[in-house]
Amino acid sequence: MAMSNLRAKSAPDNLYPNAKHPEEVHPDDCPEVYASFCKGTCLEPVYRDGCCLVFSKAEAPEPGDYVGIWLHPDALEPDGLPRRVKRLVSMWPGIAFPYKASPASEVMPLVMLEQLNPLRIFQIPASHILAMHKVVGEAESRGNGMARYRPAKREAI
Numbered sequence: 567m568a569m570s571n572l573r574a575k576s577a578p579d580n581l582y583p584n585a586k587h588p589e590e591v592h593p594d595d596c597p598e599v600y601a602s603f604c605k606g607t608c609l610e611p612v613y614r615d616g617c618c619l620v621f622s623k624a625e626a627p628e629p630g631d632y633v634g635i636w637l638h639p640d641a642l643e644p645d646g647l648p649r650r651v652k653r654l655v656s657m658w659p660g661i662a663f664p665y666k667a668s669p670a671s672e673v674m675p676l677v678m679l680e681q682l683n684p685l686r687i688f689q690i691p692a693s694h695i696l697a698m699h700k701v702v703g704e705a706e707s708r709g710n711g712m713a714r715y716r717p718a719k720r721e722a723i
Contacts, residue, residue, distance in 0.1 A: 581696070582648060582684050584639055593636045593697035598623050601705050601713075602634065604651055608681040613704070619651060620715060622697040632701035632718060635679075638664070641694035651701065652679035655687055667694035667711050 582590040604617045609632070613619065619634070627633045633654045642648065657676035667674060676689040677698075705713040 568577075581639060582636070585633075587648050592647070593623075593699070596623065596699075599702070602649070603648075607683050609651060609653070610683045613651070614683060618705040618707075619701050620703040620705055620718075621700045623697075623699050625700045625702060627698060627700040628708065629654055629656050633679075634699045634701060635677075635690075636688075636696040636698075638694050638696045641690075643705070652681055654678075654698075655680050657692070661692055663692070663695050663697050669694055 573604075582592045584590070599620065599622050601618050601620050604613050604615060604619055607615050613632070621634050631654050632651060634649060634651050636649050637646070639648070649723055657677040658675040661675060661677075665675070673693040677692055677695060678687060678689050680687045701718045703718050704716045706716065
């Protein structure tokens with residue numbers, strides 16, 4: 567099996583923010599729990615375009631959880647966005663991100679993710695994922711500068 571051609575660089579401009587994504591934050595710069603707006607319809611009807619999702623860096627995602635992933639800049643398609651929210655289908659136990667493959671290994675673990683609209687399951691090499699954070703809920707504006715928290719939806723695999 568061929569190894570990924572993802573280049574490992576130590577230059578800070580290889581990650582986020584970078585020239586192509588100057589407004590993007592690096593996942594290490596996010597607090598333990600943070601919120602971000604959902605963009606697109608790929609998770610409808612569970613999460614709608616424009617909803618505000620709450621993420622946890624500390625809670626370990628399990629199959630069936632919705633997760634936010636940061637793709638490594640070298641793994642993005644030309645007009646691709648660095649962050650995505652998908653449903654985790656499966657991944658090898660104990661993988662930490664960013665994943666660093668052993669030079670002696672010929673095996674590249676894959677992470678299986680799902681989108682709902684249109685229904686699609688796809689695989690991403692673990693080395694292409696910079697970070698994965700569990701969706702723990704949704705925040706709804708109360709219109710007064712405050713938000714109400716609703717726990718995440720979870721479906722069995």
